Amino acid sequence: MLPPKTVVISGGSKGLGAAMISAFLNKGYRVATFSRQSNGFITQQQLSNTNFFYWESVDANDLSKIKSFVNNVNSKFGHIDILINNIARLAEGLLVFSSDNEIISLLNTNILAPIILTRECSKSMLKRNTGVILNVSSINAIKGHKGVSLYSATKAALDGMTRSLAREFGPANIRINSLVPGFFDSDMVSYLSENRRKQILKRTPIGRLSKIEEISKVALFICSEEAAFITGQNIVVDGGISC
Ligand SMILES: NC(=O)c1ccc[n+]([C@@H]2O[C@H](COP(=O)([O-])OP(=O)(O)OC[C@H]3O[C@@H](n4cnc5c(N)ncnc54)[C@H](OP(=O)(O)O)[C@@H]3O)[C@@H](O)[C@H]2O)c1
Numbered sequence: 001m002l003p004p005k006t007v008v009i010s011g012g013s014k015g016l017g018a019a020m021i022s023a024f025l026n027k028g029y030r031v032a033t034f035s036r037q038s039n040g041f042i043t044q045q046q047l048s049n050t051n052f053f054y055w056e057s058v059d060a061n062d063l064s065k066i067k068s069f070v071n072n073v074n075s076k077f078g079h080i081d082i083l084i085n086n087i088a089r090l091a092e093g094l095l096v097f098s099s100d101n102e103i104i105s106l107l108n109t110n111i112l113a114p115i116i117l118t119r120e121c122s123k124s125m126l127k128r129n130t131g132v133i134l135n136v137s138s139i140n141a142i143k144g145h146k147g148v149s150l151y152s153a154t155k156a157a158l159d160g161m162t163r164s165l166a167r168e169f170g171p172a173n174i175r176i177n178s179l180v181p182g183f184f185d186s187d188m189v190s191y192l193s194e195n196r197r198k199q200i201l202k203r204t205p206i207g208r209l210s211k212i213e214e215i216s217k218v219a220l221f222i223c224s225e226e227a228a229f230i231t232g233q234n235i236v237v238d239g240g241i242s243c
Contacts, residue, residue, distance in 0.1 A: 003078075004028050004029055005029050005081040005082060006029070006031075006032065006077040006078070006079065006080050006081050006082070007029050007030070007031050007032070007080075007081065007082040007083070007084065007223065008031075008032045008073060008082070008083045008084065008117075008121055009021055009024070009031060009032075009033045009084045010033065010060065010085055010086050010087040010113075010114070010117060011033070011035055011060075011086045011087035011088075012031070012033030012034070012035060012042070012055070012086070013033075013035035013037065013038065013039050013041060013055075014035075014039065014041065014187060015186035015188060015212070016086060016136065016212055016216060017033065017035070017086045019212045019213055019215070019216035020084060020086065020216045020219050021033060021045065021053075023216040023217065023219070023220045024223075025045070025049055025052060025053065027220065029052075030053070030054075030077050031045075031049075031052065031053050031054070032053075032054040032055075032069075032076070033055050034055065034058035034060075034069050035055075035057070035087075036057060036058070036059050037057065038057065054072075054073060054076050056069050060087050060108075060109050060113035061109055066113060066116050066117050066120065067116070067120055070117070070120040070121055070124075074124055079124045079127075079128060080121045080124040080125065080131070081125070081130070081132065082132045082133070082223050083117065083118060083121040083122075083125075083131075083132075083133045084133075084134045085114040085117060085118065085133070085134070085135045085158070086136045087109065087110075087113065087114070088109065088110045088136070088138075088151070088155070088188075089106060089109050089110060089151075089188075090148070090151050091106045091148075091150055091151055092147050092191070093147060094146075095149045095150065098150065102150075106150050106154065107150075107154060110151070110154035110155070111154045111157045111158065114135065114158060114161075115161065118133060121133070122169065122174065125169075125172070126169075126172050126174070129173050130172075131169070131172075131173070131174040131175075132174070132175050132176070132222075132223045133162075133169075133175070133176040134176070134177055134178075134179055134222055134223055135159070135162050135176070135177070135178045135179070136178075136179050136181070136219075137155045137158050137162075137178040137179065137181075137234065138151070138152075138155040138181065139181070139241060139242045140152040140155055141155035141156040141158070141180065141234075142159075142180065142236070143242050158178060159178045159234055162176050162177060162232065162233075162234070166231045167232070170231060170232075175227075175228070175230065175231040176231060176232065177230060177231060177232065177233050177234075177235055178234045178235065179215070179218060179222065179235050179237065180235060180236040180237065180238065181210060181215045181237050181238060182204065182209075182210055182236075182237065182238025182239050182241045183200050183209045183210065183241070184210040184211065184212050184214075184215055185209055185212065186212065197209075200241070204238075204240060205239060205240035205243070206239035207239075208239065210239060214237065215237055218235065222235060
């Protein structure tokens with residue numbers, strides 16, 4: 001029997017990251033993740049999936065910690081089969097009022113950290129001539145929305161990286177795609193006013209926010225052998241809001 005595959009999911013303590021961890025563990029994958037803080041979800045996985053789960057406290061803005069996290073995962077599980085770049089921070093506000101520090105900090109978390117994590121994890125994949133990478137993007141990368149220009153820029157940058165790396169990594173049998181969710185309930189969107197929520201529902205043909213599992217199930221599919229011929233794509237899961 002083949003050994004279980006190892007998936008690295010950044011930002012797994014809550015929201016979509018936690019949902020993807022549950023989905024992959026349920027299918028028998030080994031999962032490694034990091035976030036700045038632990039919580040009840042992380043402790044529960046550490047207790048019930050001892051040999052299949054690894055967590056470290058890492059701030060994505062500390063690039064040396066990202067590198068040592070990847071080394072530790074390789075030491076614990078042998079190699080990395082799948083990477084999901086999930087961490088991002090949403091910054092709302094008009095560009096004209098953004099400070100240099102706010103801009104740099106958002107670019108560091110949302111684009112520099114995923115680039116470094118991708119480079120580090122791809123070393124393990126290139127050695128074995130196999131791998132899958134999934135970048136969690138956003139509909140803000142494909143549609144304009146006032147007040148989120150920086151966030152949109154980082155997500156569009158991820159999508160651009162996805163397409164170019166699909167060409168760079170394809171010959172090494174490494175697939176890479178962007179998953180483009182619409183709105184789902186998580187801490188990230190808890191700031192939405194009732195009015196804004198109503199507007200979103202009105203503009204969504206399916207008429208509701210996504211359930212988080214509707215996104216994590218697609219992530220599982222894209223990373224599976226069943227999606228072996230899908231690479232370099234934006235896979236939009238948004239109830240039609242962008243159509
Ligand atoms: N929510 C939506 O409606 C929506 C829509 C489209 C796309 N997305 C995308 O989906 C992904 C997940 O979003 P979500 O809503 O599930 O987010 P979330 O609930 O805010 O969770 C973010 C996760 O990332 C970790 N994290 C954040 N900053 C970090 C840092 N600097 N270093 C290490 N870990 C960090 C958090 O843990 P700690 O805070 O403990 O570090 C947490 O585990 C993101 O890429 C987001 O852009 C979300």
